[in-house]
Amino acid sequence: MTAITVTDLTKDYGSVLGVDSLSFTVEKGEIFGFLGPNGAGKTTTIRTILGLLDPTTGTASVLGADVSDEDAFIDVKQRIGYLPAELGFNEAVTGNALLNYYATVKGDQRRTELLESFKPPLDQPIREYSSGNKQLLGIIQAFMHDPDLVVMDEPTSGLDPLNQAQFNEFIRDETANGTTIFFSSHVLSEVRRVCDRVGILREGRLVGLEDIESLVNRGGKRVRVQVIDGEDMDLSAIDGVIDITSMGDETQFTYAGDYTTLCRQLANYEILDVEISEPPLEDVFMHYYGETKPYVTSDSGEQANV
Amino acid sequence: MFETARYEATQRLRWTVGLTASVSLYIVFLLSYFQSLPKEQLRSAVDAIPQVMLEVFGIVELSTIEGWLAAEVYSFVVIWALGIYFAYTAAGLIADDIEHARMDLLLLLPFSRSRLLAEKFVSLFVPIITVNGALVVVIYVAALGIGESVDPVRLVMAHVLAIPYLLICSAIGIYLSTLYNRVTVAQRIGAGIIVVLNTIRFVASGTGQSWIAYISPRAYYDPSSILINGSYDVVSTFILLIATVVLVFLSQRRFQRRDING
Structure with a gap:
């Protein structure tokens, strides 16, 4: 009904x-x-x-x-x-x-x-x-x-x-x-x-x-990886990695691919910390809106560790 | 039945009391002023006023209590001031709720738009009847207070027949209220229309198009002839009532079809 x-x-x-x-x-x-x-x-x-x-x-x-x-x-x-x-x-x-x-x-x-x-x-x-x-x-x-x-x-x-x-x-x-x-x-x-x-x-x-x-799920997961000092990390070639940003020893990206592939790739580095969380919903929303960022708000406490 | 009319009228109670009190005070002032004026001076004043002004303001004579009431109280207070006031108020009945976003919740109540409009219109009966009822008593008593007397039957009839006149003014207002989104626009046009209709007799006689005068509600309500001669025309009253019903019906149709924009 x-x-x-x-x-x-x-x-x-x-x-x-x-x-x-x-x-x-x-x-x-x-x-x-x-x-x-x-x-x-x-x-x-x-x-x-x-x-x-x-x-x-x-x-x-x-x-x-x-x-x-x-x-x-x-x-x-x-x-x-x-x-x-x-x-x-x-x-x-x-x-x-x-x-x-x-x-x-x-x-x-x-x-x-x-x-x-x-x-x-x-x-x-x-x-x-x-x-x-x-x-x-x-x-x-x-x-x-x-x-x-x-x-x-x-x-x-x-x-x-x-x-x-x-x-x-x-x-x-x-x-x-x-x-x-x-x-x-x-x-x-x-x-x-x-x-x-x-x-x-x-x-x-x-x-x-x-x-x-x-x-x-469609929006993928937010991944944050911290490697030991001086290590150069490049994950951009992995299928499913988008919006990658690096700052010092920390790299953040959105991942919509297979976890096994990701883990295998990460195993090539000396990892200090990994956090995989739900993405802020703006990112999910962006999927429907393409490049033009709409006016949306979301509270910052959205991420939950998995 | 009539929950909305009752609610709206209740909201207007304080306003009704204020209106009645202020109009009553003004009338007491006008009557005491009449007492203080030499009657000979009033007779010559009528001769000095241009014919056009006499027609526009419905002045027949000023030296008798009936003539004074007709010219000062009924022409100025009832026909002009209250006519404009009720057209102005009615013009806010729909437009004000739309402009201030109150209409959304009202229209989700389980009744039709036509009924909402009709009940809002009916809620104006309370101030219209109250102010007219109070004025009968105030004028009668105040006239006695200054040593004059007014025929109570003529006085009552002057107010009973004022009700259809004020209803048509209100109907003009509520129709405008369904046309405009902004309440101040509807209200100003409403007040303006009453001014134009009240002066149209002058235009009619000036242009030789005497039929134009019959567009005006004022052609159907003549307090001077009721008070001075005791004569009145029931057909005219019916014309006002029918015109009111037609205008309210047209308002309902218009309101039913219009979008309520947020």
Whole structure:
């Protein structure tokens, strides 16, 4: 069963093409990451599949309803939660007043439970909220009516690391309970930690669609080798070695080849230290973007020793 | 039903109270000013005002309490100030939520865009009815306070029939709200349109194209004739109400089809 089906979706703004012939599906119960640099068309895609933008051509259906058919989509909206990238709230009201209004329209079966995990200052007017607290309020409103599908656009922006970790754990629990999560991000490490499958968007086109494991494997490993002083090391001839850099007695490179070959080659040197780790996801991402480095961020603590 | 209308009206309660209080105070001031002016001077003032100005500002006479109310309170306060105010406010109902990214979450609530727009429009009934209801009491009591009396039936009718006039001004505003992404643009155009419509009678008589005057909502609400002669025209009121319904419907259509850009 699919939660979201997008078929040949194009959104043309006239002066610029927002997304171009996009096709993908999101299965029920999965966490689907939608990855791309700013301006790649992630938000346009999300806004189109939520009926905020009308597709120029192509179709999108969410939980079985065509998003262009407003009547059919009204019932489905009851089962969707949405956390937009730019959270717009009526700043004059308190968080409680806003949630009370949402509750009268879409229900609030899970409000109390959510407030145990996420604690924005609900008695204060929203204008006094920090961006992190606004984001917490956004998360509560997205999940309060127990939706089957939650669409989130850059959900962890504004959250401090503690809240981010709590949020990541929370959405994993949600999918364990059957909720489908569609999650856009330009932060690779975040997608890596949370998602099952990932779609990669570049200039409005889908350039990759695979499970997260394959994505990481495709990027190869980061290898750092330290040899004894004075030894001259040249590994550039080995098949699968790319992006090689040397500094003093230390050489770093990305390796996408066979480990046995690498070990045999390394055995020719007096090795002091070897570290093979997962690559920063920018490197994985570069695979899809070629030479032009996109604007992406990733935290530096990504590498894990293997 | 009407959760959104109730929520929006609640948000406007403080604003409604402020509006009603300030308009009431201004009217008390206008009536005490009337008491202090020599009536002979007011009679000659009307003769001194150019005919065009009399028409634009709906002045028939100034020396009676009814004539003074019609010219100063109803023409200036209700037709001009409140007309512009409600067109301006309604012009923000949709555009403001879009410009400040609030519309995204509203449109993900399980109702149609048409219903959202209709409920936002209905939420304006609260300030419109409150300010008119309060003015009936304030004017009646203030007139007694300065030793004058106003026919209560005429007074009530002047305000009952002001409601369709303010509704059409609001409908013009909400239609503009669906056309523009920037709230200040919608609001300024809304206020400008009411000014143009209120002065169009002057243009009409100047060009000999008298039919132009009938474009203006003001042609269908004449507080001077209600207060001074006790006469009013139910057909005109229906025309305003029908025009309001048509404009709200057109706004719904426009809002249904437009993209909500982030």
